[in-house]
């Protein structure tokens with residue numbers, strides 16, 4: 457992973473001032489990386505170093521994964537986005553074109569009746585319960601969407617396969633909740649996550665590792681990438697890229713650019729963008745103790761598609777955003793060439809292979825941003841691999857922690873989300 461910061465349009469002086477502000481917090485994060493007991497919120501940075509979590513996930517995958525064709529994942533927000541981001545990046549997008557999936561992730565987050573109704577048709581394609589694992593993830597165990605979906609799907613599973621379903625069910629969340637007790641009482645496997653690790657920071661805990669291992673993803677590589685990025689991102693000496701990314705976004709905010717666009721130049725990274733969107737929005741969008749409200753609006757754009765939807769606004773409208781381009785240029789080496797005798801041809805495309813076309817579009821977009829003096833960063837991945845995805849996520853988690861410090865907000869809570877959850881439960885109780 458490479459991070460290019462020459463086009464941020466943030467002056468060295470202000471950047472250094474923000475980095476100096478962050479210096480004491482760097483020591484907190486360095487200590488958290490060593491905190492194997494996860495005794496602080498920041499210790500989610502230590503999870504990729506925790507061999508026990510990986511061993512547990514790999515053991516579950518070995519025990520339950522043998523004949524699996526489908527991993528059904530129920531969870532929402534921080535409880536499923538990390539897993540879905542990795543799966544969509546590695547297999548989901550391209551495999552949509554392929555009929556025969558060796559193993560697939562079917563994820564349910566919001567309560568969407570049409571999709572739920574199709575679950576029976578999905579089950580029809582399975583010979584028996586050994587071909588499916590049912591994973592329910594909820595830290596609190598009280599999220600209405602997750603529990604409602606789990607309820608409905610479990611009923612359908614039970615109706616079809618009876619007592620064989622419980623041993624095929626994994627419930628992940630805080631230990632000691634009502635959900636944890638019920639799961640165990642019904643013969644399901646309950647896997648506890650570290651209590652102080654919040655949903656959006658939990659992808660390297662059992663929350664992400666168990667479903668990813670069940671899907672056959674190399675979680676050792678995911679964590680290996682995360683470890684490298686954490687060490688490089690929060691170095692023992694100097695500032696490191698996590699602090700630089702945070703300082704850049706903070707300075708942009710102070711200058712009226714309260715929008716951060718993640719421009720992912722591979723469609724298979726869209727869910728990764730949504731994972732980051734939650735991380736930034738939920739961690740920083742807060743009311744401070746003095747009553748002021750702060751936050752950065754995260755948006756997700758896909759290259760090159762969204763040059764055709766946003767380009768006019770970006771180049772011709774208000775200068776209101778910082779953009780981070782994310783690309784894995786080494787993937788643009790495909791050799792399928794444009795045939796100059798085809799009825800579909802342009803003189804610029806003559807003899808060009810598809811990789812060259814994408815390289816030119818990516819290079820053209822960056823050049824246009826520079827020409828229009830638009831603040832942008834570039835993160836280049838060495839391919840879209842478990843290792844690089846782990847690295848990207850770990851870097852962003854550390855960066856958001858730094859950003860919380862600059863904004864002087866608690867990056868780890870989400871009181872406003874809790875208030876919506878309480879209201880939804882109140883309405884459900886009233887209408888009951």
Ligand code: PA5
Nearest residue numbers: 533534535594595596599655656
């Ligand atoms: O990051 C967070 O804390 C949230 O997005 C939660 O993950 C989400 O609300 C789901 O909560 P729970 O895991 O308790 O069901």
